[in-house]
Amino acid sequence: MKNILLVCLSLLSLNAFSQNSNSKKVSNLETITLGGGCYWCVEAVYENLDGVKSVVSGFSGGNVTNPTYExxxxxxxxxxxxxxxxxxxxxxxxxxxxxxxxTVHDPTTLNRQGADVGTQYRSVIFYKNDEQRKAAQSIIAELNKAKVYDNPIVTKIQAFTKFYKAEDYHQNYYANNKNQPYCKMVIQPKIEKFEKVFKTKLKKKS
Structure with a gap:
C-alpha cells in the first residue's frame, strides 16, 4: 500500500509539474494589435522579428461585424x-x-501611409492591458520630446475590442507575392530598413 501511495503521489507531482509548465508556456505568450497602414507591409516586417510566433492580418476598430476587405x-x-x-x-x-x-511606418500622417489614403490606413495601437497602454503612451511621449519626427505623432491608442481576420489571400502576402510591383517598391524597402536597424533581433534562417 505504501509503495502504491508513493507512486500515486509521484504521478500527481509529475502531472502538476506538467500543468505548471504548460501554464508557464501559455503565460509567456501575449498579443498586441497594431495598425500602421497597409497590413501587408506591417505583417512582412514582424514575421522576421525574433520572438514573434505569429502575425495575422485583419481589421479592428470598426462598427461592422465580419467586414470584407472590399x-x-x-x-x-x-x-x-x-x-x-x-x-x-x-x-x-x-x-x-x-x-x-x-521605425517602419510614419506615425505623423493622419489616415494615410504614402499613397495609401483613408481611415483604414490610420496609425493606431489597440492595447489589451495596462502594460501595453502605458508602454505605448511612454514611447510616444519620448519620441515627441526628442523630436524624432518633423511633425507630432498622431497614432491613436485605443482599448482592443474585436479583431476580424482578413481573407486568406491577404495572409503572408509579401512572402507569396514578392515579384509584384507593390511588394518591390513599398514593402521591400520597409523590410530592408527593419533588417538594418534591428539586425541583432532577426529570426534565424532555418
Missing amino acids: QVCTGTTGHAEVVQITYDKNVTDINEIFKVFF
Missing part, C-alpha cells in the same frame, strides 16, 4: 487594417514591438 476599403466601416501579433515575452517585449512599429 467593405473596409470604402472607409465606411470604421475599421483599420491591422496585424495581430503573438509574441514570446521571454524573447522580445512590448517595448521592442513598439520600437519596430515606429
Whole structure:
C-alpha cells in the first residue's frame, strides 16, 4: 500500500509539474494589435522579428461585424487594417514591438501611409492591458520630446475590442507575392530598413 501511495503521489507531482509548465508556456505568450497602414507591409516586417510566433492580418476598430476587405476599403466601416501579433515575452517585449512599429511606418500622417489614403490606413495601437497602454503612451511621449519626427505623432491608442481576420489571400502576402510591383517598391524597402536597424533581433534562417 505504501509503495502504491508513493507512486500515486509521484504521478500527481509529475502531472502538476506538467500543468505548471504548460501554464508557464501559455503565460509567456501575449498579443498586441497594431495598425500602421497597409497590413501587408506591417505583417512582412514582424514575421522576421525574433520572438514573434505569429502575425495575422485583419481589421479592428470598426462598427461592422465580419467586414470584407472590399467593405473596409470604402472607409465606411470604421475599421483599420491591422496585424495581430503573438509574441514570446521571454524573447522580445512590448517595448521592442513598439520600437519596430515606429521605425517602419510614419506615425505623423493622419489616415494615410504614402499613397495609401483613408481611415483604414490610420496609425493606431489597440492595447489589451495596462502594460501595453502605458508602454505605448511612454514611447510616444519620448519620441515627441526628442523630436524624432518633423511633425507630432498622431497614432491613436485605443482599448482592443474585436479583431476580424482578413481573407486568406491577404495572409503572408509579401512572402507569396514578392515579384509584384507593390511588394518591390513599398514593402521591400520597409523590410530592408527593419533588417538594418534591428539586425541583432532577426529570426534565424532555418
